[in-house]
Amino acid sequence: MLEAFRGRRWAFILIPFLLGALDWALWHFGSRPAVPRHSRAPRTVRSPVPPGKPLRLAQAPSSAQPVQPAPAPAPAIRRALPAPSPRALKLHQIGEKLGVRPEIGLENPCVLQSGASCSRTALTPFFESLDTLASGKASTPAVISAFGNSLIAGDRIVDVVREELGGAFGDGGRGVLFVDRLAPYGPRVRAGFARGGWEARTLGELKLAELPFGLTGVYHVTTEPRASSRFQLTGEPRGTLWWLDMPRAGRLSVHVDGKELARAEPRGNGQAQALTFDLPPGARNLDVVAEGRGAVVLGVVLQHQRPGIVLDTLGVPSADANLFLRAQEDIFRAQLAERSPRLLLFILGGNEAKRLEWGRSNLAEVEEGLRTFIRRSRAASPDSACLVMGPIDAVRGGNGPNKLTQRPYLDEVIGIERQIALAEGCAFFDIFSAMGGSGSLARFVQAGFVHEDLVHPRSHGLDLLGQLLTDALLRGWVESEDPSRQATLAPALQASEETR
Numbered sequence: 001m002l003e004a005f006r007g008r009r010w011a012f013i014l015i016p017f018l019l020g021a022l023d024w025a026l027w028h029f030g031s032r033p034a035v036p037r038h039s040r041a042p043r044t045v046r047s048p049v050p051p052g053k054p055l056r057l058a059q060a061p062s063s064a065q066p067v068q069p070a071p072a073p074a075p076a077i078r079r080a081l082p083a084p085s086p087r088a089l090k091l092h093q094i095g096e097k098l099g100v101r102p103e104i105g106l107e108n109p110c111v112l113q114s115g116a117s118c119s120r121t122a123l124t125p126f127f128e129s130l131d132t133l134a135s136g137k138a139s140t141p142a143v144i145s146a147f148g149n150s151l152i153a154g155d156r157i158v159d160v161v162r163e164e165l166g167g168a169f170g171d172g173g174r175g176v177l178f179v180d181r182l183a184p185y186g187p188r189v190r191a192g193f194a195r196g197g198w199e200a201r202t203l204g205e206l207k208l209a210e211l212p213f214g215l216t217g218v219y220h221v222t223t224e225p226r227a228s229s230r231f232q233l234t235g236e237p238r239g240t241l242w243w244l245d246m247p248r249a250g251r252l253s254v255h256v257d258g259k260e261l262a263r264a265e266p267r268g269n270g271q272a273q274a275l276t277f278d279l280p281p282g283a284r285n286l287d288v289v290a291e292g293r294g295a296v297v298l299g300v301v302l303q304h305q306r307p308g309i310v311l312d313t314l315g316v317p318s319a320d321a322n323l324f325l326r327a328q329e330d331i332f333r334a335q336l337a338e339r340s341p342r343l344l345l346f347i348l349g350g351n352e353a354k355r356l357e358w359g360r361s362n363l364a365e366v367e368e369g370l371r372t373f374i375r376r377s378r379a380a381s382p383d384s385a386c387l388v389m390g391p392i393d394a395v396r397g398g399n400g401p402n403k404l405t406q407r408p409y410l411d412e413v414i415g416i417e418r419q420i421a422l423a424e425g426c427a428f429f430d431i432f433s434a435m436g437g438s439g440s441l442a443r444f445v446q447a448g449f450v451h452e453d454l455v456h457p458r459s460h461g462l463d464l465l466g467q468l469l470t471d472a473l474l475r476g477w478v479e480s481e482d483p484s485r486q487a488t489l490a491p492a493l494q495a496s497e498e499t500r
Helices: 002-029 086-098 124-135 156-169 329-339 350-357 363-380 410-423 440-446 460-479 483-489
Strands: 110-114 117-121 141-148 175-177 193-195 198-202 218-222 227-232 238-244 252-256 259-264 272-278 285-290 296-303 308-315 343-347 385-389 395-397 404-406 427-429
Touching: 086 156, 086 440, 086 460, 117 124, 124 141, 124 156, 124 385, 124 460, 141 156, 141 329, 141 363, 156 308, 156 460, 175 308, 227 296, 238 252, 238 259, 252 272, 259 272, 272 329, 285 296, 296 329, 329 363, 343 363, 350 363, 350 410, 363 385, 363 410, 385 410, 395 440, 404 440, 410 427, 427 460
Parallel strands: 141 308, 141 343, 343 385, 385 427
Antiparallel strands: 110 117, 175 296, 193 227, 198 218, 218 296, 227 285, 238 272, 238 296, 252 259, 252 285, 395 404
């Protein structure tokens, strides 16, 4: 009798878990017919504003100039989707109710072809890093540099990507951090606990700030002597302080558990500097201390050397690709090269669409800004994989039955981002289609997953977007294991149009 009771008890525990795992499997591979990759819900077709010059996809190499590189070696492991986390299972259930379309995957074009198979795709460098992590052969982290606007500035979407990939391939630590939050609210995932006077400036502001920006698109300047910021340490062996050597600025120093560890000696030459320091084993707290006013910090890097995923959240409120170009190019390139990412991730488009609607920009400017920003980033990190994610659905208030109507210019921006991504040898993810296409944000609003501004998702809305991106990356990693199959997913590409 006792044994029978125990058997029934374990059945009650295991059956819900197995059903949840089956539900997750259907989320990834589903029994529904495949949906065309670019199809979207029907909506009103809008006439695009003519750009300065037509944008086109790069063409496949001609037969007169065959490309025959040696075939890429097979992955060292058999790629398989990792087991779903409890959060992923929960978000799957929420997504089913909201009508998301998880079958919408990445466009991962072949950038180097060998006969009928593909030797290299846009995401090969990142996927090879995942192989190395999964096989246990990695000795260092795989860094992702994620550029974006307010959609990721709060760190929620990319935090899901960071945690889900970290759970599957290892956690490499925090990466690039700020001395304080950009607003007096929100999480401190990527910021220290500031004390004293610090003023934050960003490249997303309407008026360009006085001092140069670097990779982060943000700097903090002290307004009071002895301002400081504290970071709790978790065993990181080294750290780096990015700072500007401004004339008449106060000296900066780094303290560990109350003792000075390193000091930035200013010369007043206006140059960006990097102060690197070793952290003693067992250290608990790191303090960045400014002795006077005018000291400028561009960022703090705290990272483990163990294998795993590190995701640098480089999100700036109100930013678009053109505003990211406000960063001083030599500082941007040096700092991005120092980070040596395996994946450049661009999450842009929402602000571009709004500025088109307001008449503050045109399609030619949007096109040129994104192309230039991608090229600048890839020039600083030429061995990185590259992925562009388009804008989410966007709505505005209305009257009558059309209380929420879709904002204009989404089609145009999605089309431009997709074409530039593929032409530049980057992958593309259409998050608009994946979240359900036209009308999807209205469903998010009805579920309470969007703020009152009807622009910024919140709570499970943000988490769901992060999960869709994570699942697309993982499915792309598994699907691209077969080079011959990959060659059928997207045509081979050559270099895009010459810089204009």
